[in-house]
Amino acid sequence: MFTPQPIGFVRSPYTGTKQIPKGLGTKHEAEGVLEIQPEFERGLADIEGFSHIFVIWVFDRSQGVELVGTPPFDNRPHGVFSTRSPRRPNPIGLTVVELLRREGRMLHVRGVDMLDGTPILDIKPYLPNIDAWPDAGHGWLEPYLHAGIEPRLKKPYRPPHRD
Amino acid sequence: MFTPQPIGFVRSPYTGTKQIPKGLGTKHEAEGVLEIQPEFERGLADIEGFSHIFVIWVFDRSQGVELVGTPPFDNRPHGVFSTRSPRRPNPIGLTVVELLRREGRMLHVRGVDMLDGTPILDIKPYLPNIDAWPDAGHGWLEPYLHAGIEPRLKKPYRPPHRD
Numbered sequence: 001m002f003t004p005q006p007i008g009f010v011r012s013p014y015t016g017t018k019q020i021p022k023g024l025g026t027k028h029e030a031e032g033v034l035e036i037q038p039e040f041e042r043g044l045a046d047i048e049g050f051s052h053i054f055v056i057w058v059f060d061r062s063q064g065v066e067l068v069g070t071p072p073f074d075n076r077p078h079g080v081f082s083t084r085s086p087r088r089p090n091p092i093g094l095t096v097v098e099l100l101r102r103e104g105r106m107l108h109v110r111g112v113d114m115l116d117g118t119p120i121l122d123i124k125p126y127l128p129n130i131d132a133w134p135d136a137g138h139g140w141l142e143p144y145l146h147a148g149i150e151p152r153l154k155k156p157y158r159p160p161h162r163d
Numbered sequence: 164m165f166t167p168q169p170i171g172f173v174r175s176p177y178t179g180t181k182q183i184p185k186g187l188g189t190k191h192e193a194e195g196v197l198e199i200q201p202e203f204e205r206g207l208a209d210i211e212g213f214s215h216i217f218v219i220w221v222f223d224r225s226q227g228v229e230l231v232g233t234p235p236f237d238n239r240p241h242g243v244f245s246t247r248s249p250r251r252p253n254p255i256g257l258t259v260v261e262l263l264r265r266e267g268r269m270l271h272v273r274g275v276d277m278l279d280g281t282p283i284l285d286i287k288p289y290l291p292n293i294d295a296w297p298d299a300g301h302g303w304l305e306p307y308l309h310a311g312i313e314p315r316l317k318k319p320y321r322p323p324h325r326d
Contacts, residue, residue: 001167001221001282007244007252028293040252043230045242049302053244056219056255058164067206079208081170081199081216081286089170089203090284092219094257096294119164121253123244126299130191131259134295139212139288 006119007043008036008105010057012112017061020113023073031100032112034120041105044123048102052126053109057093058119062086078140093118096126169282170206171199171268173220175275180224183276186236194263195275197283204268207286211265215289216272220256221282225249241303256281259289 011033014020021028034055036044047053066087070077080088097109107123126132138145174196177183184191197218199207210216229250233240243251260272270286289295301308 001169001223002254004164004167004253006164026293040230040244043243043252044245045231045240046245046303047242049300049305050245051300051302052296054257056253056257060164067203068208077208079210080206081203082207082209082213082288084287084290088285089206090167090219091165092255092285094217094219094287096296122251122255124247124257125245125302126296127247127301127304128297128299129301130189132295132297132299133215133259133289134291134297136289136291136295137212137214138290138292139214140209141290142212 004058004121006037006058007040007122008034008120010055010112010114010116010118010120011035012114012116012118014112014115017115020115028111028113030112031108031110032114034107034109034123036105036107036120038105044102044105044107047099047107047123047125050099050125052096053099053107054124054126055095055097055120056122056124057095057114058121059086059088059091059093060119061115062091065089082139092121167221167284169200169221170203170285171197171283173218173275173277173279173281173283174198175277175279175281177275177278180278183278191258191274191276193275194271194273195277197270197272197286199268199270199283201268207265207268207270210262210270210286210288213262213288215259216262216270217287217289218258218260218283219285219287220258220277221284222249222251222254222256223282224278225254228252245302255284
C-alpha cells in the first residue's frame, strides 16, 4: 500500500459537522479554498481550465468504523458502502467542486462540504464523458425522491439548481 | 492521517497497463468483479439498489511521482492534478462503474479500467444530484474535443454511448 500524505488543506466556512448541510436535496453552495502545499504546486499546471474537479480528502476528525449505520436523514440502517458516512474502513471523502479560479497554489472553489483544515489527498479533473451519469439511480434514496420529501427531515425535495 | 487497508480487490481482464484503453473518447466497457473481503461484507447492505458506484483504489504497481508529465494520448506536459496519471503523490485511482449485480460479497460491474488484483480502498454510492455534471468542461482536452480527434492517436472522437 502507501503512506497517505496531505497535498494540501481545505479552507472552509465549516468548523463543526453540524454546520454542514446534509440530506438528499442538499445544495452544497459554500465557497472555500483548496490550499495546496508549495512542494506540489507544479502539479496544478493546467488545472485552471477545468470547470469541476474531484477532491479526495480525509475524514480526519471521524472516529471508528461503523459497517452498518443510520444516516442523519433516514431512520433505517444501511451498509457504509451504500452511504457517504465518515465512519468508513478507510476514512476517505470524495467531493465534486466547481473551480472558480486559481491564484497560485490556492484553488477557489464552490461546493465544499468538508470541515476547515481537512487534509487533501488528491485532486483530479472531472471529465464528463466518463464521470457524469445524470441518469444514474438513487438506490435506497429513490423512494424518497419520488415522494418528494427527504427521509427524516420531511422537507420538500428540491432538485439541485445549476447555473 | 490513517493506514490504508484493502477492503477488497478488483478482478479485471487487464493484466498489463498497455491493455487498458486510454484517451479522450475511450469507452470503458470491460466487465469485472469487485471482490470485497469477508469482514467488510456487511458494509455492502443496500448497495445493490444503486446503478453506479464510485470505486476508490490504489495504483499499486505505479512507481514514483511525476508532478508534471505527458499523458499517453497527448504530446504536451500537464500537471498531475490535471490528469488521471498513476504517478501521483498519493497513488489513488477513482472510477465510476456500473453495478450489474451483487452476489454476496462479489459486485459484478461494467467499466473497469484497473489491473487485475488492484486493491480497493472504498466504495461509495454515485448520487447524480451531487456527482453528475454533464455540462462540465474538459479543460485542456477541450480543443481536441472540438477538433473531433484525440490528441496523439488522431482517431475520430466518438462520444460515449449510454444505454
